[in-house]
Amino acid sequence: MRARSLTSLASQLLLRHGLVAWPLVRMIFALALLMTLSPPLPVGGGVSLGVIGFSVAVAMIAISRRGERVLLANLGVDVAQQVLLLALPALLLELLLGMLLGLIAGEASAALSA
Amino acid sequence: MLVADSIAMHFGDRRVLSAATLRAMPGELRVLLGRSGAGKSTLMKVAAGWLAPDSGIVRLGDDVRLRWSPAALARGGVFYLPDDGALGSALPIRQQLAMFAERYPGGDAPEAAMERLGITHCADMPPHRMSGGEQRRADVAAVFVRRPRVLLADEPLRGIAPIDQERILEAFRDLARAGAAVVVTGHDVEALLDGADHVTWCTSGTTYELGAPARARAHEAFSREYLGRA
Numbered sequence: 001m002r003a004r005s006l007t008s009l010a011s012q013l014l015l016r017h018g019l020v021a022w023p024l025v026r027m028i029f030a031l032a033l034l035m036t037l038s039p040p041l042p043v044g045g046g047v048s049l050g051v052i053g054f055s056v057a058v059a060m061i062a063i064s065r066r067g068e069r070v071l072l073a074n075l076g077v078d079v080a081q082q083v084l085l086l087a088l089p090a091l092l093l094e095l096l097l098g099m100l101l102g103l104i105a106g107e108a109s110a111a112l113s114a
Numbered sequence: 115m116l117v118a119d120s121i122a123m124h125f126g127d128r129r130v131l132s133a134a135t136l137r138a139m140p141g142e143l144r145v146l147l148g149r150s151g152a153g154k155s156t157l158m159k160v161a162a163g164w165l166a167p168d169s170g171i172v173r174l175g176d177d178v179r180l181r182w183s184p185a186a187l188a189r190g191g192v193f194y195l196p197d198d199g200a201l202g203s204a205l206p207i208r209q210q211l212a213m214f215a216e217r218y219p220g221g222d223a224p225e226a227a228m229e230r231l232g233i234t235h236c237a238d239m240p241p242h243r244m245s246g247g248e249q250r251r252a253d254v255a256a257v258f259v260r261r262p263r264v265l266l267a268d269e270p271l272r273g274i275a276p277i278d279q280e281r282i283l284e285a286f287r288d289l290a291r292a293g294a295a296v297v298v299t300g301h302d303v304e305a306l307l308d309g310a311d312h313v314t315w316c317t318s319g320t321t322y323e324l325g326a327p328a329r330a331r332a333h334e335a336f337s338r339e340y341l342g343r344a
Contacts, residue, residue, distance in 0.1 A: 009213040013205070067241075068202035071210060073163075073184035074193055074260070075217050081185075 010075045013068070014059075014085035021059040022090040025051055026097075048094040055090035056083055115139055115295060116192060116264045118161035121170035122319075123153070132319035133170075136161050138264045138295035143286055145306045146299045147340060148316030154299045155197065157316060158268045161297075162194035163187045174264075191263030193256075195270055200253045201241050207252045208237040214259040221261035231255045231285065247278035254285050264295045271302045283309040303341065307331065315340065 029051060033039065063069060063082070072082060116138040123131040130153040136146065138161070148154050159165040161172060163182035172182050174190045184194065194200070201210050211224035221227075228234045231251040233244075241249045250270055257265055267286070271279040279302060287309055290296045300306055307313065313330035315322045317339065324330035337343045 009209070009216050013213075066202045066204045067199065068204075070184075070194065070196055070200050071202045071213075074188045074200060074256075075213055076185050076189040078183055078185040 010072065010077055011085055014072075014077075014082055015089055017059040017062055018055060018086040018089035019093075021055040021062065021086070022051070022093050025054045025058055025090075029054075044098070048098070051094060052087050052090040056086045059086040115173075115175065116161060116187075116266075117173045118157060118167075119171050119173065121157060121160050122168045123156055123160060123165065124168060129319060130156050131160075131167075134316060134319065134321045136297060136314070136321065137323075138266065138297045139312070140263070140295045141290055141293050142311040143290040143296045143298065143309060144312040144314060145310040146297055146314045146316055146321075147301075147303065147306070148299075149340060150301075152316045153319060154316045155268050157321070158194070158266050158297070158299060159196075162192060162266050164194070164196075193260050193262035193265050195253055195257065195265065195267040197269040197272060199241060199249055200256055201249075203242045204240050206238045206240055207233065207244075207255070211256055211259045214256055218260050222258040224255070224259055227255040227258040228252075230258060231281065247274040250274050250282060251278060254282050257289065258285070261289075261292075262294060265289060265297070267296070267298045269300045270298060271300050271305060276305070279305050 029047075033042070060082070063072070118134075118136040121131050121134045121136075122129075134153060134157050136157050138144065146154050146157070156165060160167045160170070163172070163184040163186065166181050171178055171180055174182070174187060174192065177190070188194070201207065207228070208224060211227060215221065215224050222230070225234070228237055231254055233248055233251050233255060236244050236248050236252065241252060244252065253270070265286070270282055283305060286296050286298060290311070298306060307327040307330065310327050313324040313327055315324050315330070315336050322336075324333050324336055330336055331341070
């Protein structure tokens with residue numbers, strides 16, 4: 001389960017779990033922040049790391065609930081490899097979100113200065 | 115060959131195993147018998163890397179370790195079949211078997227394995243939509259796709275019809291005849307003793323190698339304390 005097998009079926013399963021967990025965690029974060037009257041979509045070091053960590057935790061719970069822990073172990077996928085593959089979508093999506101929000105902020109300040 | 119040697123294990127104040135040994139030998143179907151709570155499942159979990167023992171070692175071939183991860187043992191050729199199934203509940207059987215075929219080429223093709231176990235009609239179903247017997251047969255189909263060197267099956271016959279039990283035991287016998295080391299636990303004594311090459315008795319925190327089923331049946335303490343015969 002090295003990089004060469006990032007496209008393997010087991011890796012795809014883990015990436016899918018990570019992909020599903022991220023929006024869920026982001027939504028919970030946004031709701032929690034809205035309740036404290038803070039901006040709902042903060043990005044950056046600490047927050048993004050927190051979101052990635054929670055996403056991995058949520059995905060691990062989903063794996064456990066769906067009875068896939070034994071399946072993955074019998075496929076030879078270590079817990080460390082699972083964490084890595086589950087974190088990957090959240091990491092990429094956090095980067096994308098950061099870039100998107102940066103772009104929007106840039107556009108907004110350009111519009112304001114014009 | 116897989117050996118979990120001199121295993122001691124406790125949960126809280128309760129000592130489950132004090133010096134138990136599980137041996138999986140190539141070409142043999144071994145049964146691990148014992149009363150409920152004797153520590154059979156715990157010993158299987160230690161041998162499969164799911165529990166770290168208080169003391170004792172697990173040896174796979176020439177590789178001896180105090181602590182294995184389940185995935186490392188799996189890569190070394192061990193397949194663990196827990197009592198609640200080895201497949202995930204949500205994905206279709208065909209997809210899960212394809213994962214094994216992709217990861218471990220050289221075993222049976224998923225279609226052939228499903229046909230062998232008579233679950234072709236369930237190929238596109240997730241396990242939670244199948245009957246208990248079909249789920250167990252799907253687990254065994256995964257074993258044939260994987261073709262492990264060592265199979266540890268914890269109560270694979272529990273709660274399923276005799277015809278399914280016979281089918282699964284026959285599949286395990288085929289696997290052993292092909293050279294795999296198979297260890298099975300359970301309480302379906304007659305079915306297990308009929309199919310086994312060797313009996314291990316787990317009692318009072320330790321294990322006794324009783325040998326062939328005929329010798330086990332003749333063992334006085336085993337007959338009296340486990341089989342319940344005078």
